[in-house]
Amino acid sequence: MTHQVELSFFSEPRSLGTRVEKKVSLKKNKKPKEFVEAASLSDATEPKVLTVTELTRRVAVLLEGEIGEVWIEGEISNYRRQASGHHYFTLKDAHAQVACVLFARMAATHSSLQLRDGLAVQIQGAVTVYQPRGQYQLMVRLIQPRGVGVLQARFEALKQKLAAEGLFEPARKRPLPRFPQRIGVVTSPTGAAIADFLNVLHRRHPGLQVVIAPVRVQGRGAAEEIARAIEEFSDDVSKIGVVDVIVVARGGGSLEDLWEFNEEVVARAIVKSSIPVMSAVGHEIDYTIADFAADVRAPTPSAAAELLAADGVNLLESAASLLKRLQREVFLKKTHLLHRWEQIQSASLFREPERRCWELQQHLDHSARVLEGMVRHRWEQSLAMWKTLSSQLSRHHPKLLFQQATQQTKTLQRQLTQQVIHQQHRLQSQFERLRASLTAMSPEATLARGFTITRDQQGKVLSSRMKVPSGARMSTQFNDGLVVSVVE
Numbered sequence: 001m002t003h004q005v006e007l008s009f010f011s012e013p014r015s016l017g018t019r020v021e022k023k024v025s026l027k028k029n030k031k032p033k034e035f036v037e038a039a040s041l042s043d044a045t046e047p048k049v050l051t052v053t054e055l056t057r058r059v060a061v062l063l064e065g066e067i068g069e070v071w072i073e074g075e076i077s078n079y080r081r082q083a084s085g086h087h088y089f090t091l092k093d094a095h096a097q098v099a100c101v102l103f104a105r106m107a108a109t110h111s112s113l114q115l116r117d118g119l120a121v122q123i124q125g126a127v128t129v130y131q132p133r134g135q136y137q138l139m140v141r142l143i144q145p146r147g148v149g150v151l152q153a154r155f156e157a158l159k160q161k162l163a164a165e166g167l168f169e170p171a172r173k174r175p176l177p178r179f180p181q182r183i184g185v186v187t188s189p190t191g192a193a194i195a196d197f198l199n200v201l202h203r204r205h206p207g208l209q210v211v212i213a214p215v216r217v218q219g220r221g222a223a224e225e226i227a228r229a230i231e232e233f234s235d236d237v238s239k240i241g242v243v244d245v246i247v248v249a250r251g252g253g254s255l256e257d258l259w260e261f262n263e264e265v266v267a268r269a270i271v272k273s274s275i276p277v278m279s280a281v282g283h284e285i286d287y288t289i290a291d292f293a294a295d296v297r298a299p300t301p302s303a304a305a306e307l308l309a310a311d312g313v314n315l316l317e318s319a320a321s322l323l324k325r326l327q328r329e330v331f332l333k334k335t336h337l338l339h340r341w342e343q344i345q346s347a348s349l350f351r352e353p354e355r356r357c358w359e360l361q362q363h364l365d366h367s368a369r370v371l372e373g374m375v376r377h378r379w380e381q382s383l384a385m386w387k388t389l390s391s392q393l394s395r396h397h398p399k400l401l402f403q404q405a406t407q408q409t410k411t412l413q414r415q416l417t418q419q420v421i422h423q424q425h426r427l428q429s430q431f432e433r434l435r436a437s438l439t440a441m442s443p444e445a446t447l448a449r450g451f452t453i454t455r456d457q458q459g460k461v462l463s464s465r466m467k468v469p470s471g472a473r474m475s476t477q478f479n480d481g482l483v484v485s486v487v488e
Helices: 033-040 052-068 104-110 150-164 192-204 222-235 264-272 291-292 302-344 353-395 396-438 443-448
Strands: 007-009 069-081 087-091 097-102 120-130 136-145 182-187 208-213 245-250 277-281 451-458 473-479 483-487
Touching: 052 120, 069 097, 069 136, 097 104, 097 120, 104 136, 104 150, 136 150, 150 208, 150 264, 150 291, 182 192, 192 208, 192 245, 192 302, 192 396, 208 222, 222 245, 222 264, 264 291, 277 291, 277 302, 443 451
Parallel strands: 007 208, 097 136, 182 208, 182 245, 245 277
Antiparallel strands: 069 087, 069 120, 087 097, 120 136, 451 473, 473 483
16 A cells, blocks of 8 residues: 655745844054044144034944944942832942943843842843943843853843733644644755654655645744744735645754744744744753744654644544444344244244234234123222212302301301390490499489588688688588588
8 A cells, every 4th residue: 555645845946034244443553433434634734623422423333333232241339219110220240340221121021130239140131332321232132141151141031022012922822733734844854853743744644745845944034934934824825825734843952053943034924924833942941932832842853743643543533443343333233133933933833823813813802801791890990989089079069068058158157146135235224234333422412312512712622621711612512512611
């Protein structure tokens, strides 16, 4: 059995993105232009006079153009952090010192490093001149503790910067397609990485199409080539065709060898891609910025092939397993049916069908008798229950209940009337006795028996002669009238 491997390459003349560095040197026998002009004016009647600003500007041009960016190391002193977020300090050694400034936007990429007096550091920065004071200083771009490699410091700084922008967030990353049919690979076409990748890929899942974008994976300008290849896979579909996933691959190497995959342009191209990107750079212990930016990281190119072909292999294995299971189930079902057929053939129905019919007829008659008895018994039970319920219903018929309630109401009404009459007679007798007692004790009854009642002018009853002064008027009530008198 042979497998056909389809590989596609696309390539265009690419500018290598060369960078030209201009260096200016002062030879012993050659003077700067400014000094030549000053010397030529020495014979003139009047020398050219510079302002302080002009002189400072010339010094700035000379220092910034001649020295530019440098790496220096020393010890921090006079450290202060302004409210604006900018950091100012002096970097010194045993014999000299230089002023340094770390602006807030650059300091954000060094949040893990706590600056303080006495800290020994290595700094990358540009030599500039602070013209208002005529003082040269170092504008810091990278800062690391002494002993950490320069490339490692650049790596950590870029990692923190891109992480702060959210480029490494898991929520941003996309899952790989489950069954990729066409895979785009950005790598060197002559490296061992692509050979390992293809061998593993087509051994595990034959028939997958692979489109290779040949790029340099090391050296100046390689990062730009890698980024352009990712963009072409993502955007230039009409030329290359649609791919399901992009793999950025390279074999192992040192930090310097893998550095092109730590460039910001590569990370941003990976994040910008509309197609999921897998990073397969270096060995398992190697980590690059591309690994953090990619949707999925594979430890090696071979591991990337295993991840992409994993579902295909699992699918084939699952299909083979299901086929074996189906064959086993069919065999068992066939065996069961053959056994059942043998049982049917050996049954009495095939050997003596007439006898079997008689037995079934006898069984049917027996079942009919049993069913008839069950129906009769059930009918008798139902009839007895109906009679019981009918009797209960008759005793609780609404008309009967109404008659009973009416009779009970009349009886209660008659008893209530008798109770009311009896209570009325009792209260009437009690009332008569009380009225006779009140009549016997009333003032009118007392007067009728010959007694009188004497009152003073205010109408109060006089019960003692001591209460009647001489000359007082009083009235005496008899049963048949009232007599008014004066006390003497």
